[in-house]
Amino acid sequence: MSLQVVSAVSNSALLQPGFSLLNFHGDVYFFGQKGWPKRSCPTGVFLLDIKQNELKLKPAFFSKDSCYLPPLRYPAVCTLRGNAEPDEYQYIIHGGKTPNNDLSDKLYVMSLVSKTSKKTTFQCIEKDLGGDVPEARYGHTINVVHSQGKSISVIFGGRSYTPLAQRTTERWNSVVDCLPSVFLIDFEFGCCTSYILPELQDGFAFHVSLARNDTVYILGGHSLQNNTRLPSVYKLKVDLPLGSPAVTCTILPGGISVSSAIVTQTSDAEFVLVGGYQSDNQKRLVCNTIVLEDNKIEIVKRANPDWTPDIKHCRMWFGCDMGKGSVLLGIPGANKQFISDANYFYVLRCKGAEKDKEEELTAQICSQTSNEDPGDSTPFEDSEEFCFSAEANSFDVDDTDTYNEDDEEDESETGYWITCSASCNIDINTWVPFYSTELNKPAMILCSSRAGHWVHAQCMDLSESMLLRLSESNVKYFCNEHVDLNKGLQTPKKVVQLKKQPMKPLRRKSAMKLTTPVKKSFLRRLFE
Numbered sequence: 001m002s003l004q005v006v007s008a009v010s011n012s013a014l015l016q017p018g019f020s021l022l023n024f025h026g027d028v029y030f031f032g033q034k035g036w037p038k039r040s041c042p043t044g045v046f047l048l049d050i051k052q053n054e055l056k057l058k059p060a061f062f063s064k065d066s067c068y069l070p071p072l073r074y075p076a077v078c079t080l081r082g083n084a085e086p087d088e089y090q091y092i093i094h095g096g097k098t099p100n101n102d103l104s105d106k107l108y109v110m111s112l113v114s115k116t117s118k119k120t121t122f123q124c125i126e127k128d129l130g131g132d133v134p135e136a137r138y139g140h141t142i143n144v145v146h147s148q149g150k151s152i153s154v155i156f157g158g159r160s161y162t163p164l165a166q167r168t169t170e171r172w173n174s175v176v177d178c179l180p181s182v183f184l185i186d187f188e189f190g191c192c193t194s195y196i197l198p199e200l201q202d203g204f205a206f207h208v209s210l211a212r213n214d215t216v217y218i219l220g221g222h223s224l225q226n227n228t229r230l231p232s233v234y235k236l237k238v239d240l241p242l243g244s245p246a247v248t249c250t251i252l253p254g255g256i257s258v259s260s261a262i263v264t265q266t267s268d269a270e271f272v273l274v275g276g277y278q279s280d281n282q283k284r285l286v287c288n289t290i291v292l293e294d295n296k297i298e299i300v301k302r303a304n305p306d307w308t309p310d311i312k313h314c315r316m317w318f319g320c321d322m323g324k325g326s327v328l329l330g331i332p333g334a335n336k337q338f339i340s341d342a343n344y345f346y347v348l349r350c351k352g353a354e355k356d357k358e359e360e361l362t363a364q365i366c367s368q369t370s371n372e373d374p375g376d377s378t379p380f381e382d383s384e385e386f387c388f389s390a391e392a393n394s395f396d397v398d399d400t401d402t403y404n405e406d407d408e409e410d411e412s413e414t415g416y417w418i419t420c421s422a423s424c425n426i427d428i429n430t431w432v433p434f435y436s437t438e439l440n441k442p443a444m445i446l447c448s449s450r451a452g453h454w455v456h457a458q459c460m461d462l463s464e465s466m467l468l469r470l471s472e473s474n475v476k477y478f479c480n481e482h483v484d485l486n487k488g489l490q491t492p493k494k495v496v497q498l499k500k501q502p503m504k505p506l507r508r509k510s511a512m513k514l515t516t517p518v519k520k521s522f523l524r525r526l527f528e
Contacts, residue, residue, distance in 0.1 A: 001272075001287065001305040004347045008055045012342055014046070015330060017316075018073030018138075021048065022091050023323030024112045027120070029060060032073045035099050036432055042440045044071040047120055048328075055345060058120075063113050066124040068439060072096025072104055074138035076155065078211075080109070080187070081144075092144070094155060095137045100432055101173070103136035103160060107185070127187070132194035134183045135160055139205035147214040147240035154216050154238060155183040159205045159224070177203030177224050182236060184245055199249040204230060206259045210271060212292045214238050219290075219299075220276070222259035229257040229278065233297060254299060258284050260318075264350055266325040269293045272302070272350040274327055275319055283317060287350075305348055325351035416441045420455040421481055434458045435467065445470060449482035 008015075019032040028048040037044035041059035049056045062069075075096030081089040090111040096104050106126055113121040140158025144151055159175045161167075167174075180200035184193045207221025207230075218234040233252040238245060261276030261284070271290040278284040285307055291298040311317065311331055319329040327348040417428045426442050435443050435457070443457040445467070457467050460480055470477055 001303065002349045003305045003308070004053065004349070005308075006050055006053050006055045006345045006347055008343070008345055011057050012055070012345070014057065015343060015345070016073070017318040017330075018097070019320060020072075020075060020077050020093070021320040021322050021328065022077070022110070024115070026324070027115070028322050029120075030057060031071070031093075032075070032096070033071045034073070035071070037071060037440055039440055043122075044069065045122060048322075050347065060120045060122060063121055063123045066122070067108070067126045069093075069108055069110075069124045070098045070104070072098065075104075076140045076142035076158070078142050078144055078153075080151075080153075092142055092153065094142050095134070095140060095158065097138045103138060105134065105136035127190055129185065129190045129192050131192040132183065133192050134181075134194075135178065137178050140178070141207065141209040141218075143209050143211035143216050145211055145214050145216060145238045147238055150240045151187070152238065152240060152245065153185040153187060154211070154236065155185065156180075156209065156216075156218065156236070157203065157205050157207055157221060175224070177205060179203055182247055182249075184238065184247070193245065195247045197247065197249040199251055200234065202226060208258075208261050208263050208273065210263065210290065210292060210297075212269075213295075214240075215295065217292065217297050219273075220256050220258040220261055222277075227280075229259050231255045231257045233299075235297070252297065256288065256299065262319050262321055262327050262329075263290070264321045264323070264325050264327050266351045272325065273299075274348060274350070275317060275329065281315070283314075285312070308346075310344060311346070322347070325349060416444060418454070420444075420453070420459055421479065423480075424456060424459045426456050426459060435464050437464075437468075443467060445477055447479040447482055448476040449478055453479075455479045 014033040015030065016034040019030060022029045022031060028050075030046045030048045031044065033044055033046075041057075043060055043062050045060040045062075046057040047060055049058055072093065073096055076092075076094045078092050079089045080092050088111075090109050093108040093110060094106075098104065107129060108124055108126055110122055110124045113123050115121075134155050137158035137160045141156060143154045145154055157180075158178045160178050162171065162174050162176050180197075180203045182195040182197060182200070184195070185191070202223050202225055204221035204223040208219045210217045210219075214237060216236040216238070218236065221230050222228075223230065233255040235250040235252055237248045237250070239247075256273070258273075258276040258278055261273050263271050263273050265271050269292050271292070273288045273290055276284045285304060287302050287304050289300050289302045291300075311329070314331040317329060317331045319327055322328050327350070329346045329348055330343045331346075333342045333344045417426065418424075420426070431442060433439065437443060444454045445457050445460070445462070447453050447455050462470075
């Protein structure tokens with residue numbers, strides 16, 4: 001095992017505890033940044049480019065038929081391989097926590113559409129679920145098992161917020177372990193089924209799960225109720241007959257008391273477990289080799305890497321599996337760098353040089369790779385908007401097909417980030433989406449007063465239904481400051497007037513044709 005220090009050239013503060021890494025054909029992509037995506041990379045997915053011990057982030061793109069994918073931290077992630085083409089696979093992303101600390105219960109499927117030297121395009125689709133849908137959670141795991149020619153996903157563990165009926169003012173945002181139910185998800189129909197097994201008595205999260213064929217092995221994890229790290233191994237066996245699936249659980253001895261560990265696959269049946277915590281204030285610096293074969297699991301110790309003094313003495317660490325036997329580790333660097341959000345990063349390679357070639361990986365792996373969620377004690381710490389410390393060109397994207405922030409108009413003075421009114425509270429550095437139609441810019445509406453000006457819909461206290469109605473209807477809108485002026489200038493409704501024939505005036509001392517005889521004396525008095 002070798003440990004290599006990498007220096008983050010820019011935007012290293014994006015990589016915070018809870019991020020995920022996706023490996024598509026040897027290229028590693030980063031997902032789950034801190035804060036909402038900026039316009040420099042609206043997808044929130046980056047190519048993790050490590051060359052000459054330098055780490056750079058390059059924006060990736062979504063296809064036009066993709067759905068919106070929020071930057072989820074602590075989600076459950078695993079790969080799903082196709083039956084027709086084993087080399088082609090997708091990533092499944094379930095649950096997780098948004099920058100607003102909202103929990104997601106959605107399931108996304110991400111696949112690679114195209115990859116060139118200058119641009120990477122993904123397709124992201126939200127999968128509709130029905131039946132016993134798992135509640136919104138984070139810190140859980142998802143795996144894919146295969147039985148009798150069929151495949152199904154297995155979700156277990158995680159944490160969620162206390163139910164509304166049980167919340168108190170003092171602990172409104174406190175979290176609890178989810179019930180220890182096992183969920184099976186049929187990807188073809190999106191049907192979810194939950195199972196309650198007697199061997200699983202207490203819920204826990206931040207565990208490690210490994211899947212091979214029809215079996216899922218669950219190791220470690222932390223229980224909030226008991227404040228313990230489980231030493232046992234849970235073996236979940238899934239049978240997929242023609243009828244209803246069957247799930248059985250067996251408790252095996254010889255587990256590891258660890259939470260938030262990272263697992264990487266080094267061969268077809270061999271895995272390496274690194275990192276994590278053996279207690280609340282003590283990291284676990286011991287590494288283990290896990291072998292899955294012949295329907296059994298074997299856990300043995302292995303030689304530890306040469307940990308640096310910074311890693312040994314730091315209070316916390318985090319990371320994720322990069323694939324192919326490599327792990328990206330991070331430690332806080334707040335006390336050593338001028339930027340408070342900066343971190344130090346290392347790449348741990350668990351395979352020898354002779355085994356560094358690409359191998360066919362048939363087993364599925366999923367591990368929760370972050371440290372214990374800091375949001376448990378400070379639930380709103382991640383709600384602040386993250387600001388890029390560099391311009392768009394710091395992503396090292398030097399092609400014409402890639403988004404360049406310098407090509408756009410400066411929106412800090414014009415466009416979406418103006419001060420629309422005296423009560424405007426929209427700030428480019430702290431704004432988060434308010435309406436469901438918003439992505440990375442606030443919704444605006446035109447005020448029709450005088451020359452007209454744009455205002456933020458949120459500053460005008462417009463509901464989402466009213467905003468949609470105004471956008472679909474051909475009516476004029478007046479902001480809160482000009483609505484009184486509009487009442488005095490409203491154009492009255494057009495009234496159709498009847499046409500009247502004008503009467504010809506009588507001319508003085510002119511000859512008149514009378515239809516009836518008139519006395520001359522009367523006419524003389526009339527014109528005098």
